[in-house]
Amino acid sequence: MGPRRRSLLALAGGSVGAAGVGALLTGCTDGAGDGADSDGRASADERVRSEAARGSLTLLAHYDATIAAHPALANRLRPLRSEVARHAEAFGSPPPSASASPSATHEGSGPRRTVEVPRDARKALTALATAERRTADARTTALATASPELARLLASVAASGAAHAYLLAESRT
Template sequence: MPFPSPPRTLAGPRRRSLLVSAAGAALLTGCSSGADDSGTTGGSESAAEHARARAASDSETLLRHYDTVLAAHPTLAPRLDPLRAEVVRHTTAFGGSSATPSATATASPSATASSTSSTAAPETEGDALAGLAAAERSLADRRAKALLDLPGELARLLASVAAAGAAHAYLLTESAK
């Protein structure tokens, strides 16, 4: 026996057609011709190079911040050395120089602090960790916003480094508690 038809007909599109339309739109939006991903177009190449140089400079600045804190608070080295090493990798990935000396090197802390930053590190370890966490968080937020305008590979690299920075901020905040 056949099922009776509904008592009234529904106006507008059905749920299935809406889902198919939304999925199709998402697929079309996510596709690209590939030209923008290569970074070979005139305008996007200079924008990409500028963004890469900015990211390298930002990572170098963050690295100096780590070195300043480590010079002032060498007891934080077990916590900060792994995070600092990641910042060195980020700097190198963007084409920057990671030649900034480590604060845990044989140089005296006062010499390292004066060569790494013109500002002094906070007096307490908790304040130093909070300052590093704020710097990591701020930089991660700026990078997350900047990646929207970049070509494929550089956007993926910046997204990855922004995510790592957010994780560093979390770890620094948790270790301060």
């Protein structure tokens, strides 16, 4: 029997990002989901993972459009955008490079959407905080249908998104 989950988490020391936690906990399963049940679970997890990746890509489009429309906010937003890009990667979707247009587009499996950014910088930050909060809430809701491994990743990324929303709201002042 290998190291226990708590030992692995203690080694992580809380400094591992969402992608690292997901990779670290990959082997933490109880083996109870064998056979047909695991096929159904894998399919459900793939749908949840795909939706989470699309959520991250949509957030990236919001960040890119906001940075392009308000270059003065770029230094504040780039670290958060970088984290969102890591979240997209953790869910299996390589993030696109930053867009230079004020209304960035998001290409996913759905229709092409344009992100409109308010002209006022404070309102733009509010819109970005709202997008982060909405995405974090969707990930929290998805916890109920995810496998334990994926649920841990979703919870971690949802917490990060909630922190981003808080930081964006605080940066408006």
